Amino acid sequence: MTGIRANESLAARLREGLAERLVESGAIRAPEWRRAVEAVPREKFLGERVYLSRDEGGFTYWEAMTPEGCGNEGWLRLAYSDETLVTQIQEIGRADRHGRISGEPTSSSTLPGLVVSMLEDLRVEDGQRVLEIGTGSGYSTALLCHRLGDDALVTSIDVDPDIAAKAAVALHAAGYRPRLLAGDALTGYLGEGPYDRLIATCSVRHVPQAWIERVRPGGVVLATLSGWLYGSGLARLTVTGAGTAHGNFLPGTVSFMTARAHHAPHLPQPPRDGDRRPARFGADTLNEWMPRWIAQLAVPTASRFTVFDDAGPVTCITDGESSAWLSGSGEAGWSVTQGGRHRLWDRIEAAVQAWRDSGSPSQDRFVLTVAERRQVVSCPEHPALTWALPIIRS
Numbered sequence: 001m002t003g004i005r006a007n008e009s010l011a012a013r014l015r016e017g018l019a020e021r022l023v024e025s026g027a028i029r030a031p032e033w034r035r036a037v038e039a040v041p042r043e044k045f046l047g048e049r050v051y052l053s054r055d056e057g058g059f060t061y062w063e064a065m066t067p068e069g070c071g072n073e074g075w076l077r078l079a080y081s082d083e084t085l086v087t088q089i090q091e092i093g094r095a096d097r098h099g100r101i102s103g104e105p106t107s108s109s110t111l112p113g114l115v116v117s118m119l120e121d122l123r124v125e126d127g128q129r130v131l132e133i134g135t136g137s138g139y140s141t142a143l144l145c146h147r148l149g150d151d152a153l154v155t156s157i158d159v160d161p162d163i164a165a166k167a168a169v170a171l172h173a174a175g176y177r178p179r180l181l182a183g184d185a186l187t188g189y190l191g192e193g194p195y196d197r198l199i200a201t202c203s204v205r206h207v208p209q210a211w212i213e214r215v216r217p218g219g220v221v222l223a224t225l226s227g228w229l230y231g232s233g234l235a236r237l238t239v240t241g242a243g244t245a246h247g248n249f250l251p252g253t254v255s256f257m258t259a260r261a262h263h264a265p266h267l268p269q270p271p272r273d274g275d276r277r278p279a280r281f282g283a284d285t286l287n288e289w290m291p292r293w294i295a296q297l298a299v300p301t302a303s304r305f306t307v308f309d310d311a312g313p314v315t316c317i318t319d320g321e322s323s324a325w326l327s328g329s330g331e332a333g334w335s336v337t338q339g340g341r342h343r344l345w346d347r348i349e350a351a352v353q354a355w356r357d358s359g360s361p362s363q364d365r366f367v368l369t370v371a372e373r374r375q376v377v378s379c380p381e382h383p384a385l386t387w388a389l390p391i392i393r394s
């Protein structure tokens with residue numbers, strides 16, 4: 001067998017293995033998606049290198065992997081692992097002498113298990129027109145083309161022209177010809193529409209009105225809502241009318257890189273002064289999925305960062321006008337110092353306490369209601385758990 005044929009047969013076996021694992025994990029539920037995973041060659045969407053996240057003593061860095069470095073078989077095995085493979089990093093710090101790279105991932109081929117489980121959640125049916133926000137590597141776009149069997153039904157957009165161009169090359173090389181757009185999906189042209197389904201593989205702080213308007217009434221919008229405290233939730237909305245939609249958050253812990261215009265602002269470090277008191281909840285509350293999300297809903301324009309002083313890490317929450325500094329933990333307990341216009345940690349503690357007093361409902365008990373000028377997250381069984389999302393006018 002020639003090298004190329006040996007690689008192709010190994011790739012086919014690895015694809016089947018991946019599909020089998022995704023069926024077992026429950027990510028794949030329908031035979032159509034299994035066939036798509038078995039058909040789409042993920043290795044063709046990875047470009048010349050990918051970056052894997054590594055952690056060394058709390059220091060997170062990126063390790064570049066290439067086909068040359070991994071060897072043919074190693075590269076194929078990486079392609080068919082159920083891992084997110086980062087394909088672009090912004091502001092790559094110069095690799096240190098150990099080859100460690102630092103920077104922000106700006107594009108990736110998302111782990112196939114998540115891609116396909118979201119495609120299942122999208123409830124795509126034969127003949128439907130789908131808009132994908134965040135083409136990235138083009139792998140998920142290819143799965144959609146394969147599933148629908150008619151590339152003209154699939155439109156995909158990416159904000160980064162370089163990423164969009166590379167995805168176009170990869171998709172064409174793999175035999176797919178969807179409609180591809182390069183532009184900002186939050187403000188720009190979204191293709192012809194109307195669409196039956198819209199799926200976003202970058203996260204947003206609120207659902208852009210244009211997305212709802214491009215989907216026909218009765219159509220579905222699937223998007224991850226995120227924020228600057230790193231809380232996240234995947235919502236499936238049904239469009240109910242012109243500019244309105246409603247639906248549930250789904251179970252699971254889905255997070256995506258934030259759409260570029262929704263990135264956290266670079267705020268100056270606020271002064272560490274104000275009223276000091278013992279904190280009822282410590283900064284470690286923000287390490288848990290639901291409390292972090294509730295905290296973010298309570299202070300929706302606040303960001304979070306950590307600094308290190310002699311006593312250890314200190315967490316700061318700030319919205320530019322107000323700040324809350326949390327330090328302590330252990331035996332002495334947590335203390336909070338709050339300054340500025342609002343008492344941010346008071347709001348977070350009240351919201352997290354209200355959620356706990358309501359029996360700590362899981363995320364899938366919450367709904368998102370989108371109206372023309374207002375988007376609200378609420379838990380219908382507990383009206384006290386209701387928060388408006390921050391709407392950014394673009």
Ligand SMILES: C[S@@+](CC[C@H](N)C(=O)[O-])C[C@H]1O[C@@H](n2cnc3c(N)ncnc32)[C@H](O)[C@@H]1O
Pocket residue numbers: 106107108109110115133134135136137138139140141157158159160163183184185186201202256257258259260261
């Ligand atoms: C996680 S990657 C997409 C993964 C991809 N669907 C896949 O399976 O390979 C997210 C992508 O969203 C894109 N993106 C970020 N902000 C965007 C925006 N405002 N409009 C369109 N695309 C955006 C990024 O450039 C990035 O390529």
